[in-house]
Amino acid sequence: MKAITLVEAVNQALDYEMSADESIVLLGEDIAKNGGVFRATLDLFDKFGAERVLDTPLAESMIAGIAIGMASQGLKPVAEFQFMGFIYSAFDHIISHASRLRNRTRGRLTCPVVYRAPYGGGIHAPEHHSESTEALFAHIPGLRVVIPSSPARAYGLLLAAIRNPDPVIFLEPKRLYRLFKQVVPNTGQALPLDCCFTLMPGDDITLVTWGAMVYETMLAAKQLGETQGIHCEVIDVATIKPLDMEMIIHSVQKTGRCIIIHEAARNCGVGAEIAANLAEHALMSLLAPVQRITGYDTIMPYYRLEKHYMPSVNKIVHTAQEMMEFV
Amino acid sequence: MKQFLNSQGLLTQTLPELASPSHLLQLYSDMVTLQLFDKKAINLQRTGNMSTFPPSHGQEALFIGMGRAMQATDVFCPYYRDHGTLMLRGVPMQKILSYWGGNEEGSHFGIQNQDMPITVPIASQLLLAAGVAYAIKKRKQTRAVVASCGDGGTSKGDFYESLNLAGVWKLPIVFVINNNQWAISVPQHAQTASTTIAQKSVAAGFEGFQIDGNDVIAVQYYIEQALNKARNGGGPTLIEAITYRLSDHTTADDASRYQDPDQLAQAWQKEPLARLRTYLKEKGHWSAEQEKILTEKNQQRIQQAVQAYLNQAEPEPEDMFDYLYETLPKELVKQRQSLRKTYRVEA
């Protein structure tokens, strides 16, 4: 079987599920003939036709809103925002309707929408094309927020997101879109939406991360293990909301140390939520203060400086070493 | 569609006063500059010296005519394809290259004016423009605003909201829509069922019309008229300039995936530079020799800007903190120090 990239895995999941479920429609800007600016919807227009793969007029608020209406009628819209930085005008619909429709109608109407968007930095894109604002969505009750970090998890989590009966924000780390390949059997097997993934077992430090930062974190963990004998347990959170704190707490109870790594700005980032949970539930297990390695509380700089903004392998290694020396 | 010079280089109505031979030569020269600049920028991208760039090809007349129509004291609220106009507003080429080359310095412009920076979130600049126009009106100044966006941008709520407000408050603003027929891969007829974009002004209660955006004379003349009206209390105008995007959307796009080559070939027949060149030649104002001199002069100027761009120092990492607030909060002072330490260690 051929190995595929993360963006091809997204495509494969959409293809699989659209074949299986007639009620799925795709909507977004440039997703039809052009196959999406990252080609996530490549060939789906030819295969499923213009009634199921819709190029919309250019308006994100509209995309978010019509998806909710469609969903209330039993369609299953998977909407693409071209970049995360262009979702903001759609907030009203996502926050005021998508997240609330079930609750507001006491379950009479539901909103099984998936809102997909590429996110994150590191590809030398222009302004607004590189941010990580997952915490904005994680703050909203009624939403789910899912972030895959490998082709296999992109496939399994996207299937799960589409099958889930509630609105899901599905954020794709665009830096990983074509960074590496995996064999992903097209079996339609979904992954759970409420559990973390342990990517590497270890006893010394728990490294908690998600999205593209999984890549740097794994490199750092390997380096720490091979050169310093520091054995990290690496957890890919993957479902940012709801957070699977059980698995993280369980790991920290074993290691006694935790570093949270995310690309997003620090203040009120999802790392703060994880750290607060550890303070509440794992304080007695901690051998050192919980650390966060994050983007700065600045605007994501244009690409000349983006490497200075994003957490590096070095910084993770450094922080881990310091943590081991903490007494 | 309002026009003076058709695609064959023939006059379709008597030329306005502004169209003196020397001014027409100026407009032609401006368009050549822009075209050569864009070619160079694309080269920089292809050779790894720039990330993404949105070319002007096929829309030079619009960008140049718009720039020449404005007065220095007017305010320009551009969208991301408007660097040709910005250059005429006094923004050095080097700054344009810096912006697309991933350096925030590009939006400083390096000059004193109140134009908005290049805006990427589509159509959002139109509302900023309406706010600027209100400030001008409130202070009873004789200035006006040019707010620009693409055809795709007219599908956004911000477009309708700004038109609506401009009508209600009778704002001194000219909306200029670059209808280049495409929003990346989406053709204009998939954006709106309306026969024209111009007619959308009717619902907002003010005048709107189409101009031939490939006729630089028409562009300058009609935008100038609308600006005069706006400066003198006559309220807003919506101008839909018909152009064609004769390039990929940006250097990150491949238009051959979705564009009909015949349509593209037809659009080349209406390209803005050829018609003016034909006209000028016909009138004896232009020769191959002049063209050569102009090209060389431009290439020198562009090469200087490119060298300055390539030679400029990399921004300091701390810059990401230094323009966030007037005074950096103490928590951020710590982060700034930590950044400094980190990159020094890693360097």
Ligand SMILES: Cc1ncc(C[n+]2csc(CCOP(=O)(O)OP(=O)(O)O)c2C)c(N)n1
């Ligand atoms: C709010 C928003 N949504 C999406 C994008 C991504 N995007 C960039 S350009 C573009 C098409 C714009 O087309 P148009 O307004 O016609 O301008 P043109 O590029 O053709 O000059 C899109 C969808 C964006 N920049 N902003």
Ligand SMILES: [Mg+2]
């Ligand atoms: Mg357009």
